Amino acid sequence: MPTQNKQILLASRPHGEPTLDNFKLVQTELPSPAPGQLLLRSLYLSLDPYMRGRMNEGKSYASPVEVGGVMGGQAVTEVVESNHPDHRVGEIVLAPIGWQEYALSDGDGLQEIDPSLGPISYALGVLGMPGLTAYTGLMNIGQPKPGETLVVAAASGAVGSVVGQLGKLKGCRVIGIAGGAEKCRYVNEELGFDDCLDHRAADLAGRLKAACPDGVDVYFENVGGEVFTAVFPLLNNFARIPVCGLIAHYNATELPSGPDRVPLLMQNVLVKRLTLRGFIVSDFAAQFPQFLEEVGGWVRAGRIKYKEDVSEGLENAPRELIGVLRGENFGKKIVRVGTVPREA
Amino acid sequence: MPTQNKQILLASRPHGEPTLDNFKLVQTELPSPAPGQLLLRSLYLSLDPYMRGRMNEGKSYASPVEVGGVMGGQAVTEVVESNHPDHRVGEIVLAPIGWQEYALSDGDGLQEIDPSLGPISYALGVLGMPGLTAYTGLMNIGQPKPGETLVVAAASGAVGSVVGQLGKLKGCRVIGIAGGAEKCRYVNEELGFDDCLDHRAADLAGRLKAACPDGVDVYFENVGGEVFTAVFPLLNNFARIPVCGLIAHYNATELPSGPDRVPLLMQNVLVKRLTLRGFIVSDFAAQFPQFLEEVGGWVRAGRIKYKEDVSEGLENAPRELIGVLRGENFGKKIVRVGTVPREA
Numbered sequence: 282m283p284t285q286n287k288q289i290l291l292a293s294r295p296h297g298e299p300t301l302d303n304f305k306l307v308q309t310e311l312p313s314p315a316p317g318q319l320l321l322r323s324l325y326l327s328l329d330p331y332m333r334g335r336m337n338e339g340k341s342y343a344s345p346v347e348v349g350g351v352m353g354g355q356a357v358t359e360v361v362e363s364n365h366p367d368h369r370v371g372e373i374v375l376a377p378i379g380w381q382e383y384a385l386s387d388g389d390g391l392q393e394i395d396p397s398l399g400p401i402s403y404a405l406g407v408l409g410m411p412g413l414t415a416y417t418g419l420m421n422i423g424q425p426k427p428g429e430t431l432v433v434a435a436a437s438g439a440v441g442s443v444v445g446q447l448g449k450l451k452g453c454r455v456i457g458i459a460g461g462a463e464k465c466r467y468v469n470e471e472l473g474f475d476d477c478l479d480h481r482a483a484d485l486a487g488r489l490k491a492a493c494p495d496g497v498d499v500y501f502e503n504v505g506g507e508v509f510t511a512v513f514p515l516l517n518n519f520a521r522i523p524v525c526g527l528i529a530h531y532n533a534t535e536l537p538s539g540p541d542r543v544p545l546l547m548q549n550v551l552v553k554r555l556t557l558r559g560f561i562v563s564d565f566a567a568q569f570p571q572f573l574e575e576v577g578g579w580v581r582a583g584r585i586k587y588k589e590d591v592s593e594g595l596e597n598a599p600r601e602l603i604g605v606l607r608g609e610n611f612g613k614k615i616v617r618v619g620t621v622p623r624e625a
Numbered sequence: 626m627p628t629q630n631k632q633i634l635l636a637s638r639p640h641g642e643p644t645l646d647n648f649k650l651v652q653t654e655l656p657s658p659a660p661g662q663l664l665l666r667s668l669y670l671s672l673d674p675y676m677r678g679r680m681n682e683g684k685s686y687a688s689p690v691e692v693g694g695v696m697g698g699q700a701v702t703e704v705v706e707s708n709h710p711d712h713r714v715g716e717i718v719l720a721p722i723g724w725q726e727y728a729l730s731d732g733d734g735l736q737e738i739d740p741s742l743g744p745i746s747y748a749l750g751v752l753g754m755p756g757l758t759a760y761t762g763l764m765n766i767g768q769p770k771p772g773e774t775l776v777v778a779a780a781s782g783a784v785g786s787v788v789g790q791l792g793k794l795k796g797c798r799v800i801g802i803a804g805g806a807e808k809c810r811y812v813n814e815e816l817g818f819d820d821c822l823d824h825r826a827a828d829l830a831g832r833l834k835a836a837c838p839d840g841v842d843v844y845f846e847n848v849g850g851e852v853f854t855a856v857f858p859l860l861n862n863f864a865r866i867p868v869c870g871l872i873a874h875y876n877a878t879e880l881p882s883g884p885d886r887v888p889l890l891m892q893n894v895l896v897k898r899l900t901l902r903g904f905i906v907s908d909f910a911a912q913f914p915q916f917l918e919e920v921g922g923w924v925r926a927g928r929i930k931y932k933e934d935v936s937e938g939l940e941n942a943p944r945e946l947i948g949v950l951r952g953e954n955f956g957k958k959i960v961r962v963g964t965v966p967r968e969a
Contacts, residue, residue: 341896502891518686527891530892539884544871557900
C-alpha cells in the first residue's frame with residue numbers, strides 16, 4: 282500500500298482557454314478511513330466538457346471548484362479499505378472523487394458498477410452520464426419519430442455518438458457533424474449514420490442543407506457556435522432542440538460581435554413553433570434503470586457502438602481536458618489513473 | 626339592401642411601421658350568393674398584432690396578403706342572404722372575411738356564435754382567438770403552479786389580460802407589464818394582478834426585479850424587445866416561456882446592433898434548463914370546446930374581466946391597426962363595421 286496520494290488542484294481560474302498553469306499536481310499523505318468510511322483507489326477518471334464551467338467562478342447548475350481545491354469529476358474506483366457496512370474491499374464503484382489517485386468516502390454518491398454489463402470504464406460513458414444524457418435528452422425532449430431528420434454535432438463523442446445511434450434505432454434519418462475526415466468516416470461507416478459532415482471544411486451551411494433535403498426535425502445541441510448557425514435556418518415547423526452543451530462557447534471571454542440575433546431566434550421560435558429546452562442529466566436521474574436496461578442491451582447486442590479515447594496517468598489529465606475542449610479527442614476521453622484489476 | 630360593398634385592400638407592403646398609404650379603401654359591387662353560398666354582413670372586425678406579419682412578403686405560418694387583395698382577419702358577421710342548407714338568415718357567425726363590409730361565403734371556416742355565452746363581439750377576444758391563445762399557451766406550455774411567479778407583458782391587452790387572470794386563478798403571483806399609468810392602474814386594480822409595471826417609466830429591469838423577489842417561473846412572451854431583456858436575468862431554473870408574439874419587433878427593418886446575445890441566451894437555456902416554445906393558437910384548436918366551457922364560465926361569473934376598445938367604421942381600420950402596433954389601444958381593439966342587431 283502506498284503512503285502518498287496524487288491530486289490535481291485548480292491552481293487558478295482560466296481566462297478563455299485553460300492552460301497547464303491553471304492546474305497543479307500535488308502529493309499528499311494517503312489518508313486512512315475512519316469508522317464508517319472507505320478508501321477508494323481511482324482506476325479511470327472521466328474528462329468531460331462540462332468541467333470547463335466548473336473552473337469558473339460564480340453560480341451555475343453546480344458549484345464551482347474552489348481555487349486550491351481538487352478538480353471535480355466522476356471516476357471508476359476500487360474499494361481498497363472499508364469500514365463501511367455496505368461496501369467490501371474489491372468492489373468497483375462509480376464515485377465523484379475528482380482528479381486524484383485515492384480518496385476517502387463515507388459512501389455518499391457511490392454507485393456500484395456491475396462488471397457483467399460491460400467493461401467497467403463504460404460507466405463513465407455509454408452506460409453512464411454521457412449515455413444517459415443522450416438517451417434522456419433525445420427521448421424526453423427530442424422525441425424523434427420515424428422518418429424525421431435528426432442532426433447531432435460532436436457526433437463521434439460520448440454523447441453525440443449515442444444520440445445518433447438511438448436516432449437510427451428510432452427510424453430517423455441521422456446526420457452527424459464532426460471535426461475532421463477521420464471522425465466523419467467513423468461516424469458514417471462504423472456508427473451507421475446516414476451522413477457525417479466535417480465542420481472544419483468549407484461551407485458547412487451549404488453541405489448541411491444538401492444533406493437535409495426535408496429540413497431538420499430534431500437538433501441535439503451540444504456545440505453551439507457555427508454549427509447552430511448552420512442548422513438554424515433548416516429547422517422545420519415544430520422542431521425540437523434539446524440543449525445539452527455549448528462547447529464552442531465554453532472558452533469564450535466575451536459575446537460575439539453583432540448584430541444581436543436574439544430577435545431573429547425568437548421570431549423563428551414563434552413562427553416555426555420551435556421548442557428549445559435545456560437539460561442536465563441529473564434532471565432525469567430517475568430514468569437511469571430504464572436507460573441501463575435498454576441502452577445496455579443494445580450495447581451488448583452490438584447495436585450501439587462505443588469508442589473510448591484512453592490516456593495514461595493522472596498527471597496528463599490537464600493536457601487532455603484542454604484537448605477535449607479543442608475537440609482533439611476521438612471518442613470518450615478517459616484517463617487510466619491506476620492499474621485495473623482483471624475484469625470479471 | 627345596399628348595392629355597394631366597401632373593402633380595404635393592401636395597397637403596398639410597408640417598410641417598417643405601416644402608414645395609411647399602405648392601405649386603400651375601395652367600393653365594389655355587392656355580390657349575390659350563388660347556389661350553396663351565403664352573403665355575410667360584417668358587424669365587428671378584429672384588429673390584432675399578427676396582421677402586421679401578413680402584410681410582409683414571404684412565407685410565415687400563414688400566407689401573406691397579396692398586394693391589391695383584401696386585408697385578412699376575423700369578423701363577427703350576420704347572415705343576410707343564404708343559399709346554403711346549414712345556415713339561415715339572421716344567424717351570427719365568426720367568419721374570416723377580412724376588412725370589408727360584405728362578403729360571400731361557401732360556409733367554409735364559419736363558426737356559429739352562441740349569443741347566450743356573452744356579447745357577440747367577445748368571439749373576437751376573450752371567448753375567441755386571443756382568449757384561446759392565452760389559455761392554451763399558458764396551460765400547455767407555461768404550466769403554472771400555485772405559488773409560482775408569472776410575468777406577462779401587454780397585460781391590459783386581449784391576450785395578456787386573460788393570461789394574468791388565469792394565472793391568478795391558478796394561484797400564481799402575477800406581475801403585469803403595460804404601457805402607461807392608466808393601463809397599469811386597470812391591470813392592478815380591476816384585473817387583480819399582484820402588480821403592474823409601466824414599461825415606459827425608467828429602470829424597468831430594476832423595478833421588475835424588485836417586484837419578483839423569488840424570480841420568474843413563467844414568462845408569457847408576447848412582446849420581446851426591452852421587456853424580454855428585463856425578464857431574462859430573473860428567470861428561475863426550469864422556467865417556461867411560451868412564445869406567443871413579439872410585437873416590439875414587428876415593424877423592425879433590421880436586427881439590433883451587437884453584441885450577439887444568442888450565445889448568452891443559449892447558455893441560460895442550458896444552465897437554467899429553460900423551455901422556450903413557440904405556438905400559434907391553431908396548434909391547439911382541438912382545445913376550443915374545453916376553453917369555451919372553462920373560460921366562458923369564468924367570464925360569466927365575473928372572475929375573468931375583459932375590456933374592449935371599439936372604433937367606429939371600417940374606414941378607420943388602417944389607422945387603428947397602426948395604433949395597435951404602437952400599443953395605443955386600451956383593451957381588445959375591434960372595429961364596429963355595421964349596425965349590430967339587438968343582441969339576444
